[in-house]
Amino acid sequence: MQVIFTNYYFIFNKLFSYSVKTQSTRLFGRESIIILFMENILKESGERLKEVRLVFNQGKKLSSEQFAYSLDETGDRIKNYEYGKASIPIRLLYRLYKKGINPNFIISGEGGMFAQNYEGLYLKNSIFEKATRNGEEKLLKLVADSDRQKSAT
Secondary structure, three states: OHHHHHHHHHHHHHHOOHHHHHHHHHHHOHHHHHHHHHHHHHHHHHHHHHHHHHHOEOOEOOOHHHHHHHOOOOHHHHHHHHOOOOOOOHHHHHHHHHOOEOHHHHHHOOOOOEOOOHHHHHHHHHHHHHHHHHOOHHHHHHHHHHHHHHHHO
8 A cells, every 4th residue: 555655746746837836735734635636546447447448348337247258357446446446556457458448548548559469559449440340439439539648749
């Protein structure tokens, strides 16, 4: 837990300017700001994990239990990650990467959803083909947004 706390503190220091950090520290105390920031990161990364779950099976929705089974996790753990009640462990990020999902997207929202490996390109292309064939605008938008995010970074 200390390592995670230290990493988030480092991210906190990198993202906010000195003046904002100083004013916030005076108002709330450093610990409360860091905890609020960590909770926000957990919720945002959980929302992105849920977005990944909805397209993980080549564009087909999976329940949290099905998603968990495919990643050797429990359904309760996946739900805790998605709701921001627990931090997403490195082992899960690694498993997602091996299945074609970009861990940076889950953690920070930066880059595209799909990893730049064979599995990521295959997953992205299969979703694109399925969405084009079935006229599914939501999936087409997801692939297009993934490309736009990647080119912006």
